[in-house]
Amino acid sequence: METRAPLLTPVLVAGCLIVLVSFAIRASFGVFQIPIAEDFGWLRAEFSLAIAIQNLAWGIGQPVFSAIAERFGDRRAIIAGALVYALGLVLSALATTPLQHQMLEVLVGFGIAGTGFGVILAVVGRAASDENRSMALAIATAAGSAGQVFGAPVAQWLLSVMPWQSVFLVFAAAVLASLLVLPMMRSPAPATRAELEESMGEVLLRAFRDPSFAMIAVGFFSCGYQLGFITAHFPAFITEICGPIQTGGVLDSLGVSTTSALGAIAISLIGLANIGGTLYAGWLGKRHFRKYLLAGVYTARTLVAAALILMPMTPGTVVIFSIAMGALWLATVPLTSGLVAHIYGLRYMGTLYGFVFLSHQIGSFLGVWLGGWMYDLTGSYTGVWWIGIGVGAFSAVIHLPVREEPLRVRMQPA
Numbered sequence: 001m002e003t004r005a006p007l008l009t010p011v012l013v014a015g016c017l018i019v020l021v022s023f024a025i026r027a028s029f030g031v032f033q034i035p036i037a038e039d040f041g042w043l044r045a046e047f048s049l050a051i052a053i054q055n056l057a058w059g060i061g062q063p064v065f066s067a068i069a070e071r072f073g074d075r076r077a078i079i080a081g082a083l084v085y086a087l088g089l090v091l092s093a094l095a096t097t098p099l100q101h102q103m104l105e106v107l108v109g110f111g112i113a114g115t116g117f118g119v120i121l122a123v124v125g126r127a128a129s130d131e132n133r134s135m136a137l138a139i140a141t142a143a144g145s146a147g148q149v150f151g152a153p154v155a156q157w158l159l160s161v162m163p164w165q166s167v168f169l170v171f172a173a174a175v176l177a178s179l180l181v182l183p184m185m186r187s188p189a190p191a192t193r194a195e196l197e198e199s200m201g202e203v204l205l206r207a208f209r210d211p212s213f214a215m216i217a218v219g220f221f222s223c224g225y226q227l228g229f230i231t232a233h234f235p236a237f238i239t240e241i242c243g244p245i246q247t248g249g250v251l252d253s254l255g256v257s258t259t260s261a262l263g264a265i266a267i268s269l270i271g272l273a274n275i276g277g278t279l280y281a282g283w284l285g286k287r288h289f290r291k292y293l294l295a296g297v298y299t300a301r302t303l304v305a306a307a308l309i310l311m312p313m314t315p316g317t318v319v320i321f322s323i324a325m326g327a328l329w330l331a332t333v334p335l336t337s338g339l340v341a342h343i344y345g346l347r348y349m350g351t352l353y354g355f356v357f358l359s360h361q362i363g364s365f366l367g368v369w370l371g372g373w374m375y376d377l378t379g380s381y382t383g384v385w386w387i388g389i390g391v392g393a394f395s396a397v398i399h400l401p402v403r404e405e406p407l408r409v410r411m412q413p414a
Contacts, residue, residue, distance in 0.1 A: 005129035012127070012136055014184035015120040016143035018078065021178040022085070022115040024147030025171045027271065028155035029054070030235045031264055035164050036101075044236070046098040048372025050105045051232045052365045055224070057109025059361020062118040063354030065110075067200070070350055074123045075185050081114010082179050086172040093168035115175070117144065118357055121337050122350030123185060131286075133341070137334040138282020145278060145330055148271025152235070156264040203348045204355075212402045216339060217356045219294065219398045221363035222391035223332045226301060228364030229384055230270070230325070233371040235263030237381050243314045251315055262315060266322045273326025281331035282338075290339040291402040294332060298396035301328050302389050309385045343407050363391070 029051050036047050069077035088107030095101045113119075121137055128136035158167040207213045239260045245251050256262055284293055308321045340356060341349045371384045 005132060007128075007132045007135060007139075009127060009136075010184040011186065012124055012139060014181040015124045015140050016146075017181045018115055018178050019117065019120045019140060020143045020147040021174055022112055022147070023144035024151030024154070025085075025089075025175065026112050026116075027148040027151040027231055027267060028171075030232045030267065031152050031155045031159065032164055032167075033232065033236045034239065034260070035159060039164070040096070040098075042098055043372075043376050045369075045372035045376045047101065048232060048375075049369055050098070050101040052228070052367075052369035052372075053102050054105035054109040054112070055228050055361050055364035055368055057106040058112045058116070059109075059224075059358040059364070061110035061113030062116075062357045062361070063351050065114040066118045066122060066350035066354035069119045069122065070200070070348060074119060075182050077114055077119050078182060078185065079179060081111050081116075081119065082175050083111075085111020085115055086175045087111075089168045089172035089175070093165040093172075111175070115178070117141065117333060117337070118350055118354045121333075122353065125337065125341055125349055126346055134286040134334060134338050135279075135282045137337055138279050138285070141282070141330050141333040142275045142278040144333075145271040145274035145326075148274070149268050151271070152264040152267035156261065200348050200351060203344065204351065206407060207344050207352055207355075210343075210407060212343065212404075213352075213356075215398050215402050216336060217359040219298070219395040220332070220336055220356055220360040222298065222388070222395035223336075224360035224363030224365075225367035225391050226305070226363075226388045227329065227367070228361075229367030229371045229388060231267065232368040233375075233381060233384075234266060235260070238263040238266055238313070238318055241313050241381075242318055243312070245315050249315075251319075259315075262318060266318055269319065269322035270326035270329055273323045274329035274331070277327035277329065277331045278334060282334045285335050285338050289404055290335045290342070291399045291404055294335050294339075295396045295399045297328050297331050297335070298392050298399070301325065302392035302396065304328070305385060305389050305392065309382060309389075339402075339404065343404065345406070 033044070033047055036042070037044060065077050065081055068080070084107050088104050088109075088111055092101060092104045092108065095104055117140075121140055124136050124140045125133055155167060158170060242259045242262060245257055245259065245262065251257075251262065256265055281293065281297070304321060304324045308317065311317055336356065337349070337353050340353045344352050367384070367388065370387065371381060374383050375381055
């Protein structure tokens with residue numbers, strides 16, 4: 001009797017825990033937007049640029065750490081990422097000028113690259129069986145969302161009892177503590193004989209010549225733009241624009257009495273809703289063409305964002321938007337990473353996904369930086385929202401021509 005490979009493995013559990021901590025901290029940076037700006041009297045664009053640089057460094061570091069993992073070992077890459085992450089947080093706690101914060105966010109961004117999706121998803125993908133891979137990638141992605149659920153509220157609570165510098169030190173300790181599960185990260189590297197015989201350069205060159213790879217990468221740009229902007233600016237946007245929370249209402253009874261608290265809760269709600277959305281996307285990715293699922297996700301995001309900006313912002317619309325956008329938030333990640341693995345193989349999946357993710361982070365950089373720059377210029381976030389709506393619609397369209405069959409199959413003579 002044939003036994004089925006288990007879905008939950010030590011590799012998946014350890015990967016989930018590491019990415020959960022990494023993303024809990026990363027998702028909380030928008031909460032520091034106002035406290036740090038007020039502490040030093042900076043313009044909104046100053047700390048926004050720091051977060052934008054963090055996202056860009058994350059994107060640049062992703063293929064680097066993925067290549068390190070595939071050349072020298074996954075666990076060494078993760079240890080290096082955690083050490084760099086913690087160092088960046090500790091030094092940021094001591095920074096007193098905008099330039100210092102902005103340059104130190106390069107370390108934080110590289111640290112996220114070493115402890116985030118690029119390396120972890122590649123390990124999980126290689127360790128999972130063919131029938132479980134799509135769902136395993138979704139579970140690991142959902143773990144990042146779980147971190148987002150409590151990352152921003154925990155940061156908000158810590159800020160109420162200690163200065164922001166101390167919060168950064170607490171976060172640095174949490175990153176290092178996540179390495180305790182690293183011994184569980186032992187995974188095989190399943191690959192075909194042909195894949196093992198190919199060099200990384202050959203695989204990368206073949207992918208870079210494939211128009212579908214470029215379309216996947218360009219499509220991922222809008223995902224980064226939307227996620228980067230919302231994570232960095234949505235709490236401040238809600239604090240300043242949202243209507244008052246009704247005294248004695250549902251939110252007030254739950255302890256959410258100010259719009260600043262609602263801003264942190266909104267990020268948490270996005271993460272909570274995304275756990276279900278990401279798992280559902282992973283389940284669908286095993287049964288349907290991923291390119292059509294991605295086009296559908298980007299279309300839905302475009303409609304949800306347009307609805308928010310066209311309606312008056314109230315606590316109710318914030319909650320509805322957060323749940324709706326959350327269901328679509330990281331649903332693109334298991335679909336995109338699974339698409340890369342399906343088309344180009346598992347051997348260098350991490351590095352290939354790293355280059356696709358670089359496009360995502362260029363979008364994230366622009367979303368975060370433009371948010372701060374246009375806010376200081378116009379006093380409003382409206383223009384940045386509409387740009388995000390436009391690039392979302394573009395991504396929905398550009399995924400449609402992607403050729404989803406494995407590249408090796410396409411290259412075989414007829």
